[in-house]
Amino acid sequence: METRKPVLSLKDITKIYPGVVALNKVSIDFYPGEVHAIIGENGAGKSTFIKTITGAHAPDGGTITIDDCTYEAMTPALARKHGVECIYQEFNLIDVLSAAENICYGERYGKLVNQKKMRQIAQEIFDDFGVDIDPATPVRDLTPGHMQIVEIAKAVSKKARILILDEPTAPLSVAEVEILFRIVRKLQADGVAIIFISHRLDEVFALTNRVSILRDGEYITTVNTHETNRAELIKYMVGREMSATFPPRNATIGDVALELKHLSGNGVRDISFKAHKGEVVGISGLVGAGRTEIMKVVFGAEKRQFGEVYVNGKKADIRNPHDAMHKYGICLIPEDRKREGCFLSETISWNEVYNVLGKISHFGVVDKKKEKEIAEYYGESMRIKAPNLDKTKVMTLSGGNQQKVVVGKALATQSDIVIFDEPTRGIDVGAKYEIYELINQMCEEGKCVIMVTSDMEELLGMSDRIVVFGERCMVGELTKEEFSQERILDMASTEHHE
Amino acid sequence: MKKNKNLSAYLRDFVMLIVLFAVVAVFAILGPVVADRNFLAIQNLLNILSQNAYLIILGIGITFIMLGGAMDLSTGFLISTVGIIVALVDLSTNFVLAVIVGLAAAVVLSTFNGLMYSWLKVFPFIITLGTQYMLNGATYLLSGGQTKTYMGLSDGFKVLGGFNIPFLGGNLKSGVLVMIVMVIIGSFILNKTHFGRNIYALGSNPEAVALSGVSVAKMRIAIFALAGLFFGIAQMVNIGRLSCTVNNSMGLGDEFIVMAGCMLGGIKMGGGGGKMSNMVIGVLIIGVLNSGMNFLNMNQYWKYVVLGIALLAAITLDTMQTRAAANAAKKVSAPVVKEENKE
Numbered sequence: 001m002e003t004r005k006p007v008l009s010l011k012d013i014t015k016i017y018p019g020v021v022a023l024n025k026v027s028i029d030f031y032p033g034e035v036h037a038i039i040g041e042n043g044a045g046k047s048t049f050i051k052t053i054t055g056a057h058a059p060d061g062g063t064i065t066i067d068d069c070t071y072e073a074m075t076p077a078l079a080r081k082h083g084v085e086c087i088y089q090e091f092n093l094i095d096v097l098s099a100a101e102n103i104c105y106g107e108r109y110g111k112l113v114n115q116k117k118m119r120q121i122a123q124e125i126f127d128d129f130g131v132d133i134d135p136a137t138p139v140r141d142l143t144p145g146h147m148q149i150v151e152i153a154k155a156v157s158k159k160a161r162i163l164i165l166d167e168p169t170a171p172l173s174v175a176e177v178e179i180l181f182r183i184v185r186k187l188q189a190d191g192v193a194i195i196f197i198s199h200r201l202d203e204v205f206a207l208t209n210r211v212s213i214l215r216d217g218e219y220i221t222t223v224n225t226h227e228t229n230r231a232e233l234i235k236y237m238v239g240r241e242m243s244a245t246f247p248p249r250n251a252t253i254g255d256v257a258l259e260l261k262h263l264s265g266n267g268v269r270d271i272s273f274k275a276h277k278g279e280v281v282g283i284s285g286l287v288g289a290g291r292t293e294i295m296k297v298v299f300g301a302e303k304r305q306f307g308e309v310y311v312n313g314k315k316a317d318i319r320n321p322h323d324a325m326h327k328y329g330i331c332l333i334p335e336d337r338k339r340e341g342c343f344l345s346e347t348i349s350w351n352e353v354y355n356v357l358g359k360i361s362h363f364g365v366v367d368k369k370k371e372k373e374i375a376e377y378y379g380e381s382m383r384i385k386a387p388n389l390d391k392t393k394v395m396t397l398s399g400g401n402q403q404k405v406v407v408g409k410a411l412a413t414q415s416d417i418v419i420f421d422e423p424t425r426g427i428d429v430g431a432k433y434e435i436y437e438l439i440n441q442m443c444e445e446g447k448c449v450i451m452v453t454s455d456m457e458e459l460l461g462m463s464d465r466i467v468v469f470g471e472r473c474m475v476g477e478l479t480k481e482e483f484s485q486e487r488i489l490d491m492a493s494t495e496h497h498e
Numbered sequence: 499m500k501k502n503k504n505l506s507a508y509l510r511d512f513v514m515l516i517v518l519f520a521v522v523a524v525f526a527i528l529g530p531v532v533a534d535r536n537f538l539a540i541q542n543l544l545n546i547l548s549q550n551a552y553l554i555i556l557g558i559g560i561t562f563i564m565l566g567g568a569m570d571l572s573t574g575f576l577i578s579t580v581g582i583i584v585a586l587v588d589l590s591t592n593f594v595l596a597v598i599v600g601l602a603a604a605v606v607l608s609t610f611n612g613l614m615y616s617w618l619k620v621f622p623f624i625i626t627l628g629t630q631y632m633l634n635g636a637t638y639l640l641s642g643g644q645t646k647t648y649m650g651l652s653d654g655f656k657v658l659g660g661f662n663i664p665f666l667g668g669n670l671k672s673g674v675l676v677m678i679v680m681v682i683i684g685s686f687i688l689n690k691t692h693f694g695r696n697i698y699a700l701g702s703n704p705e706a707v708a709l710s711g712v713s714v715a716k717m718r719i720a721i722f723a724l725a726g727l728f729f730g731i732a733q734m735v736n737i738g739r740l741s742c743t744v745n746n747s748m749g750l751g752d753e754f755i756v757m758a759g760c761m762l763g764g765i766k767m768g769g770g771g772g773k774m775s776n777m778v779i780g781v782l783i784i785g786v787l788n789s790g791m792n793f794l795n796m797n798q799y800w801k802y803v804v805l806g807i808a809l810l811a812a813i814t815l816d817t818m819q820t821r822a823a824a825n826a827a828k829k830v831s832a833p834v835v836k837e838e839n840k841e
């Protein structure tokens with residue numbers, strides 16, 4: 001294979017976002033007729049890498065050589081001209097049009113819309129794939145698996161020579177995955193270069209010829225799939241040094257504060273774990289594993305289907321977030337602070353008291369004095385840096401200070417169980433350290449902290465125990481002695497089809 | 499950048515006041531020239547206030563709805579239906595019952611909008627477009643399937659809206675006092691109460707409201723119900739202002755004038771900010787435009803053109819502001835390119 005000429009070759013691709021090097025001199029070649037996996041943890045740079053190939057954004061350095069033409073940056077039109085097609089996790093289909101119309105979208109056969117011709121083209125591709133889909137079916141009536149086949153058929157009809165599949169198996173059932181693999185192997189035999197992004201290592205071994213590993217924007221290596229094994233790939237993916245430091249914590253772990261028993265709902269099933277007073281329980285898993293989703297069920301923001309939640313040993317009937325906060329003392333600091341966490345166009349004080357308005361109002365009228373007291377207390381204990389708590393709008397604050405406002409807003413409910421969803425996402429190092437100190441302080445006060453995080457260092461550095469999620473279910477629990485990056489990644493990237 | 503933003507926000511409040519004075523000034527200059535009359539005569543200015551009092555009360559309700567992230571196209575037909583109901587009850591029983599039934603009807607009809615909105619969760623434009631048609635039919639069906647004018651309603655209405663109060667050497671209608679009281683109540687609800695904060699919160703970030711345990715659906719229904727109460731009061735004042743007569747077309751089109759006023763004043767379409775005082779100024783600007791053009795004896799079709807331009811100007815202003823804010827949010831500081839420490 002190495003003797004053949006690569007169809008696509010990326011050399012020294014570098015992409016820098018403000019403050020982060022997303023890709024650092026990444027060079028990978030792709031050959032016709034190979035299935036080439038790109039693997040890496042959350043945030044390793046896989047998406048950025050794909051976007052460089054499809055022309056969705058321009059790299060800050062390096063070259064892309066495709067069909068002997070060398071470019072400094074691709075554009076979407078250029079990528080298409082060279083036969084690059086990408087199938088994203090979210091489908092790009094027009095759901096009211098038929099499968100055939102979607103496949104032939106953008107093509108013209110004669111002056112008027114030629115349904116017969118389009119159906120014929122679609123049918124030929126489907127026959128070739130060996131799948132039974134009626135080309136006349138509107139896309140919205142298809143299953144996710146069939147939608148994906150329509151996407152691939154669309155790419156094939158555009159004469160794709162480089163096909164990128166971004167986590168293609170995530171929405172599919174086992175049977176559908178089989179069909180997808182069959183189609184991929186067929187395209188491979190036709191000489192298409194296939195770039196396969198997946199975090200399911202089993203699939204990487206089942207399907208691909210070569211694997212390239214990215215880690216924190218760095219290119220690690222490329223290996224032949226049949227010459228490697230699971231343990232080696234995991235080692236490549238996680239082989240990072242722990243650099244961040246974490247403040248010391250001096251908390252005593254007490255009784256069980258929160259217990260989930262077979263909790264299911266919001267698309268996630270059978271989650272059971274205990275969290276104690278004074279303890280940080282880290283929740284780990286790949287993006288889309290259902291961590292945020294189940295926390296919303298605990299918090300009452302989404303419906304519980306099966307299972308129970310116990311608070312301080314007693315069964316809790318949490319029907320909505322109001323129950324969670326005011327009856328059971330559970331607060332949630334959401335992942336997306338701008339969308340779910342705070343009111344950007346209002347002031348800091350306004351935000352801090354929002355959850356406790358009922359407590360500081362007399363006959364519905366807000367007590368300004370109490371509002372000031374609460375805002376000042378949390379402003380100070382959260383160390384929010386702002387000129388004036390009463391006048392400064394949250395939107396003018398830095399990410400770290402916004403996060404502190406959200407934390408203060410949640411803590412104002414005086415909850416003893418604090419659920420953090422990505423506590424330090426998008427904030428700078430100094431602010432991160434301060435958030436860690438706050439978490440420690442909470443534990444020392446005897447609060448129970450549940451921390452959902454995709455940041456491996458944070459997970460290992462802050463947790464007393466780690467619960468690992470697979471795909472929309474729980475795959476295990478690790479005690480502090482058992483912690484290791486390899487262990488967690490191995491557990492999280494195992495296939496879990498029902 | 500932050501300083502500029504605050505400055506421009508202050509300036510904006512100020513700008514609308516300047517626009518109001520500018521419009522008054524234009525008519526003050528044109529008045530003697532074109533129509534040989536003094537626009538600034540006390541009585542004329544008091545008339546403008548008296549004529550717009552009920553629109554401002556309507557505006558309080560519309561402000562609640564708009565700040566909460568919704569809109570209401572049906573207000574005009576809603577108050578015309580309420581007007582007919584009030585007339586029928588008043589003429590067959592008495593004033594007090596008419597007021598109670600009228601206010602109840604206004605609250606119920608507006609709550610229906612809120613219920614449909616909460617239940618279907620579609621943008622209220624569509625829902626209130628539907629109820630607008632229903633109410634359009636209702637107002638004529640209630641008056642026996644034809645256009646009808648009811649005269650000689652109780653004098654109580656005159657006290658509410660049409661009573662002349664001597665003021666600064668002229669006469670001010672009692673509706674202005676009702677309006678002032680209502681604006682104070684409305685501002686109090688909006689700025690001092692728990693409920694008022696939730697209105698702002700809902701318009702600014704409904705997801706965060708839901709996650710804080712407040713029922714978004716109940717809030718929406720409550721906002722429409724409260725707005726309905728103000729709509730009802732507005733129509734009572736309007737009846738008094740028009741010498742205690744009611745007809746089917748009373749209030750039609752007012753929703754657009756008031757919405758335009760709200761937007762001119764800086765109440766954002768789809769929620770996210772604005773003040774009660776802004777709405778008052780906005781509605782007054784349109785009121786002054788309207789009566790100023792009457793004052794100059796302008797052809798009424800020209801009036802439509804000018805009001806249309808004012809509405810478009812208000813929407814443009816609103817959009818430009820949102821866009822400027824969006825653009826400002828997209829701006830990033832210059833990237834710091836770190837020297838790579840690895841080879």
